Structures are given as C-alpha cells and as structure tokens.
Amino acid sequence: MDAQTVIAWEQAYVLGVYKRPSVVFVRGEGVWLYDSDGNAYLDLVAGIAVNALGYGDPEIPRRMAEQAQRLIHVSNLYHTEPHVRLAKLLCDHSFADKVFFCNSGAEANEAAIKFARKYARVRHGEGKTIVVAFEGAFHGRTMGALAVTPRPHYQDPFRPLMPDVRIVPFNDPTAARSAITEDVCAVIVEPIQGEGGIRPATPEFLRALREATAAVDALLIFDEVQCGLGRTGRLWAHEWYNVTPDLMTVAKPLAAGLPMGATLMSQKVAEVMAPGDHATTFGGGAVVSAVAEYVVSRLADTELLAHVRERGRQLLHGLRQLELPHVVDIRGQGLMVGVEFDRDVSPLVQRALDYGLVLVNAGPNVMRMVPPLIISQEEVAEALQRFQSLVEETFS
Numbered sequence: 001m002d003a004q005t006v007i008a009w010e011q012a013y014v015l016g017v018y019k020r021p022s023v024v025f026v027r028g029e030g031v032w033l034y035d036s037d038g039n040a041y042l043d044l045v046a047g048i049a050v051n052a053l054g055y056g057d058p059e060i061p062r063r064m065a066e067q068a069q070r071l072i073h074v075s076n077l078y079h080t081e082p083h084v085r086l087a088k089l090l091c092d093h094s095f096a097d098k099v100f101f102c103n104s105g106a107e108a109n110e111a112a113i114k115f116a117r118k119y120a121r122v123r124h125g126e127g128k129t130i131v132v133a134f135e136g137a138f139h140g141r142t143m144g145a146l147a148v149t150p151r152p153h154y155q156d157p158f159r160p161l162m163p164d165v166r167i168v169p170f171n172d173p174t175a176a177r178s179a180i181t182e183d184v185c186a187v188i189v190e191p192i193q194g195e196g197g198i199r200p201a202t203p204e205f206l207r208a209l210r211e212a213t214a215a216v217d218a219l220l221i222f223d224e225v226q227c228g229l230g231r232t233g234r235l236w237a238h239e240w241y242n243v244t245p246d247l248m249t250v251a252k253p254l255a256a257g258l259p260m261g262a263t264l265m266s267q268k269v270a271e272v273m274a275p276g277d278h279a280t281t282f283g284g285g286a287v288v289s290a291v292a293e294y295v296v297s298r299l300a301d302t303e304l305l306a307h308v309r310e311r312g313r314q315l316l317h318g319l320r321q322l323e324l325p326h327v328v329d330i331r332g333q334g335l336m337v338g339v340e341f342d343r344d345v346s347p348l349v350q351r352a353l354d355y356g357l358v359l360v361n362a363g364p365n366v367m368r369m370v371p372p373l374i375i376s377q378e379e380v381a382e383a384l385q386r387f388q389s390l391v392e393e394t395f396s
C-alpha cells in the first residue's frame with residue numbers, strides 16, 4: 001500500500017481522534033525510523049516513551065514467537081508461568097509485594113484508585129473516599145483516570161466525572177498538606193509529570209505527600225507510567241527521591257510496545273483485595289508477560305541505567321550549550337527531558353520531520369525528548385545538531 005492510500009483509508013475509516021503528520025513509518029532500527037520512501041528519522045519520541053530498547057532488538061520477536069507457539073491466551077481463570085515469573089521479577093526489583101496486571105497505563109491507574117477505595121473502606125469504614133491529584137497531571141482517559149487528569153479539554157465533553165476528587169497545585173507542599181484530610185483515601189502523583197510538561201516533583205513535595213498520607217492512613221500512588229522503568233536513569237523515578245509509595249503504576253515500555261500495564265502494591269494494600277474484587281480478561285497474558293520479563297531484566301541492568309544517566313547528562317548539558325532562541329527552561333532527569341519555550345511549539349513538532357527528527361511536545365510550550373534508552377553518544381550529538389537547526393530556522 002502506498003503512503004497516500006494509507007492516509008486516505010485512515011481518513012475514511014479510522015475515528016478522527018488523532019492528528020497525524022503525512023508520514024507513514026514502515027520500519028525501525030536502533031533509534032532510527034524509516035518511512036515508506038526510505039527516509040531515515042532520528043526518533044526522540046520512542047512511541048511516547050514506550051520503545052525503551054529501540055527498534056529491532058531480536059530477542060523481543062524471539063520471545064513473542066516462542067511463547068505464541070506454545071500458548072497465547074487462557075484467561076485469568078487459570079495459572080500460567082510467564083506472568084508469575086514477571087510478577088516475581090517486578091517485586092524483586094521494587095518496594096512491592098504483589099502485582100496486578102492489566103493492559104494500559106490508564107487501566108493501571110483505575111486499578112490503583114479502586115484498590116485505595118477498598119483499602120479505606122475495609123480499614124476505616126464509609127466516608128474516606130477522596131482522591132487527591134495535582135494540576136498538570138496526566139493519568140489517562142478512562143473515567144476514573146480522567147477525573148484525576150484536570151484539563152478542561154480532556155474532561156469537559158465527558159462530564160459528569162467520577163466524584164470525590166480534590167485537585168491541588170503541583171509542587172506546593174503546604175497546599176498538599178492541607179488537602180490531605182481524614183476523608184482522603186489516596187493521593188496520586190507522577191514523580192515527574194510527563195504530559196504536563198516534563199516537570200519533576202521537588203523532594204520536599206514528595207516527602208510532604210508521604211508524611212501527610214501516612215498521618216491519615218491514605219495511600220500514596222506513584223504513577224510511573226511515563227517516568228518509570230529506567231527512563232530517568234534509575235529503574236524507578238522515585239528512587240531519586242528516597243520516598244516509597246504504597247502503590248505504583250507502570251505501563252508504556254513494560255512489554256516493548258505490546259499493550260501491558262501493571263499496578264504494584266505493598267502487602268497492606270494487597271491484603272484487602274479478594275478474589276472477584278477486580279479482574280481483566282487479557283491482563284498478564286502469556287505473550288506480553290514473556291516479552292516483559294525480558295524488558296524488565298534489561299531495564300534493571302545497572303550498566304544500561306548508567307548509560308541512561310550518562311546520555312541524559314549529555315542531552316541536558318548539550319541543550320543548555322546551544323543557547324537556543326526563545327527557550328525559558330531546560331529540565332528533566334535521565335532521558336526524560338523537556339525544553340520549554342516562551343511560545344507555542346507546534347511549528348517545531350510539524351517541521352521536525354523535515355530535519356529528520358521525530359519529536360513531540362508535552363503541553364503547548366514544551367518540546368519533549370524521550371528517545372530509546374539505547375541511544376548512543378554520537379546519536380545524541382546528532383540529535384542536538386538537528387534540533388539546533390530546527391529551532392533556529394523555525395523561530396528566527
């Protein structure tokens with residue numbers, strides 16, 4: 001099929017909730033994507049922080065094929081080996097004692113909110129139902145996750161939302177402390193906000209959330225869907241803060257681009273959940289689990305994490321040295337970097353492809369860089385050069 005036909009069929013048959021540029025990607029290799037005309041693009045989006053291991057890692061299709069030939073699906077009615085292996089691996093590498101598997105980041109957050117509601121009800125009875133979330137947060141588009149994603153454009157067409165949500169300014173420990181009252185069952189926060197503009201929480205803020213939730217026995221949920229699994233140069237972003245949550249949600253890179261999410265939790269949360277309380281048909285399926293076991297073991301590797309920290313420093317430092325016009329801030333951790341401009345960055349996103357770059361924004365004024373974690377020193381240097389030309393020629 002040629003690119004024009006793909007685009008025409010998209011317009012004819014696919015629900016128009018996505019705005020896509022007129023390029024059709026057909027293959028990837030390392031950190032490079034190739035379109036249907038054979039043009040190469042350096043990918044700083046990585047499928048929105050999904051393709052941590054880049055494109056073409058032969059172990060991924062090998063594990064998929066091996067498991068698919070044996071068994072693809074039997075449902076969660078029955079025991080299978082791949083998902084218990086993955087659950088143990090995740091627990092061995094985190095604070096968690098138990099894992100619930102699902103199919104996306106939004107679903108992982110739905111589960112976390114439900115588990116927190118049940119925990120509060122079992123431990124404290126009725127009336128402890130408030131979920132605290134923060135301005136600029138993004139937790140997903142399903143009804144529960146949407147209610148804690150306070151953006152009018154996302155929420156308003158779909159009201160009424162899930163009730164009992166309290167939205168508080170991000171990085172304001174005083175406001176958070178006064179919002180976390182006895183009727184709060186959970187606080188949900190991204191240690192580094194992704195869609196909200198690559199905004200790291202301050203250590204004081206996360207510490208305040210931990211103390212205030214502990215004081216009223218509310219559960220602290222870290223949404224590490226975007227910032228977790230090696231993205232920041234540690235396996236979990238919250239390791240930079242020395243603050244441990246009660247629940248953590250992960251997804252994006254977990255199964256190398258196959259749909260998978262997970263809600264990790266401590267024993268005290270797990271204890272309140274019983275058979276039948278929550279479930280999903282596909283969660284923790286054999287094929288995605290077999291792939292995720294490989295991904296997690298790669299991303300937990302200390303050498304890979306050191307590489308992410310090193311390349312992240314190169315990227316941040318390099319961006320600062322470029323002294324680009326109209327930049328107001330450059331921030332991030334590891335290979336999760338945001339460049340904030342004093343204006344709308346959509347012209348940069350649109351023109352990036354002309355410079356052989358795949359780039360996406362995070363909010364109206366922030367360019368986001370979340371490349372595959374395997375990006376080399378030369379490729380970071382190349383990305384910086386191309387980004388410089390893009391910005392200077394677009395914003396001069």
Ligand SMILES: Cc1ncc(COP(=O)(O)O)c(C=O)c1O
Binds near residue numbers: 107
């Ligand atoms: C921090 C965070 N949480 C949740 C989600 C929702 O994940 P999904 O799109 O897999 O439902 C996203 C997606 O961008 C995210 O960045």
